[in-house]
Amino acid sequence: MxxxxxxxxxxxxxxxxxxxxxxxxxxxxxxxxxxxxxxxxxAGVTLRPPRILIPECPPGMIDQYYQGASIRQLADKHDRTYSQTRRMLLQAGVSLRPRGRR
Known part of the structure; x- marks a missing residue:
């Protein structure tokens, strides 16, 4: 072909x-x-942007988030970026808390 x-x-x-x-x-x-x-x-097709594969949450990350750890704390602990950590939690079905604690 x-x-x-x-x-x-x-x-x-x-x-x-x-x-x-x-x-x-x-x-x-x-x-x-x-x-x-x-x-x-x-054939004249415009290619789609590549999909970013999001890794699964490391063991314990979801529990730590539910126990009060912030996304920033989890990112630092698991050597990830804030955005990557947030995407992993969302992909795992976690309901995120509102930003900031007041």
Whole structure:
């Protein structure tokens, strides 16, 4: 499959626009990542920004948050950024407290 053949490029583009990832199309077609990417781009598709994978919360982080630790304290303790710690807690389904203590 090359960019010289518009039919495969169009089918890859259609699959990508329907939600498939470039990595998923690589696995499905057996083509290289660059071949898939080149075909999708040749079909005139604008690529989506990459999704940032959020790691799971380290053991005990959720309990520590529920026991009163702040996101900043957890970030420092687990060697993460504030934003990354907040995203991990949200991904784990934690209801965050309002900002600041008053």
């Amino acid at each position: 090359t960019t010289d053949d518009p039919a495969p490029a169009q089918s890859l583009a259609a699959a990508y626009e329907a939600g498939a990832t470039l990595e998923g199309l690589v696995k499905k077609t057996g083509l290289s990542y660059h071949a898939v990417r080149d075909n999708v781009l040749a």
